[in-house]
């Protein structure tokens with residue numbers, strides 16, 4: 001079996017995780033910029049983080065023969081300090097031409113606050129001006145439905161944004177239809193506690209067969225599982241899905257979306 005891990009925060013993981021992913025068939029890993037678990041207090045802290053994502057982590061992954069890609073932004077949790085957010089946004093273009101940088105992400109909303117919306121719109125503008133792909137984080141639990149609606153409205157109101165170049169991640173049963181019907185790609189995140197379990201994810205996939213959907217583990221520094229995607233593949237096998245159907249979801253779909261970036265090299 002082969003698969004792409006399209007959303008993993010590998011700077012928080014161990015080399016054992018890299019080895020386990022490669023042994024399970026992982027062909028490439030993509031790492032969106034993320035909240036560190038604590039607030040960074042200066043733009044220089046972000047500069048170091050972007051250097052870690054674009055220089056150091058690809059070298060660490062290469063020791064396990066795994067191509068590593070990244071997405072750049074500041075997280076919605078870090079949008080409340082507007083002055084700092086502005087400084088970080090100004091830094092990002094310096095990094096966009098680096099090899100392995102796929103676009104702007106994971107941007108979005110967390111608590112759907114006014115400042116989060118303002119910083120989200122500035123990220124979207126940055127992506128449009130630099131012709132970048134966009135990866136979207138949608139809020140958790142009770143804020144998800146409203147946040148997803150807000151995000152789609154903002155993107156739809158910008159004529160520069162092509163929905164086929166935007167992936168809206170962490171969809172669930174009550175948001176996936178709206179995302180796909182609006183022409184965006186949808187990501188299903190497999191998480192042990194919040195977000196989807198493998199059986200729920202496969203239920204969603206079965207209702208949207210042939211859709212522009214991928215699955216990811218979004219593994220990070222919290223309780224999460226870097227092997228969540230191959231475990232969901234096992235769930236698909238148990239339900240009788242063919243190897244070709246599984247390959248479509250976990251390999252060909254991510255390759256199709258990511259290949260819209262000139263920096264992504266499709267594994268052969």
Ligand SMILES: [Zn+2]
Pocket residue numbers: 007009032034106218
């Ligand atoms: Zn994430």
